[in-house]
Amino acid sequence: xxxxxxxxxxxxxxxxxxxxxxxxxxxxxxxxxxxxxxxxxxxxxxxxxxxxxxxxxxxxxxxxxxxxxxxxxxxxxxxxxxxxxxxxxxxxxxxxxxxxxxxxxxxxxxxxxxxxxxxxxxxxxxxxxxxxxxxxxxxxxxx
Numbered sequence: 001x002x003x004x005x006x007x008x009x010x011x012x013x014x015x016x017x018x019x020x021x022x023x024x025x026x027x028x029x030x031x032x033x034x035x036x037x038x039x040x041x042x043x044x045x046x047x048x049x050x051x052x053x054x055x056x057x058x059x060x061x062x063x064x065x066x067x068x069x070x071x072x073x074x075x076x077x078x079x080x081x082x083x084x085x086x087x088x089x090x091x092x093x094x095x096x097x098x099x100x101x102x103x104x105x106x107x108x109x110x111x112x113x114x115x116x117x118x119x120x121x122x123x124x125x126x127x128x129x130x131x132x133x134x135x136x137x138x139x140x141x142x143x
Contacts, residue, residue: 006040007056014080021085021121025078028130029058033137039074053086055079059137061091076136084119087129089136102132
């Protein structure tokens, strides 16, 4: 299957009302960042062991490892979790940025160094979430 088909299958497999919220977030990402690279990771490692929840990713950044090797990965990820939805904003040099900038204004969400986790879109400020996403999609990889 192609990535858009994998994403659709993942979204279709989510229970309501989570599916509707995930579809809305996915549509917003595609509308605001048309042509961005779309990713899907099924949450398994190279041996097939489940190591994370499946993720839909958007954009592209380069990860550089201590040994000097590098690989491409997404900038912003979207994932269902057991209690709701997680939005991952990756590559921020300042791990306090999300919590400091959006923690008080986003509503009923847990905000960590790279993750905004919430139960439903209805309990958060969607504009604050979109501003955090926009930052993750546009900031240089060291900022």
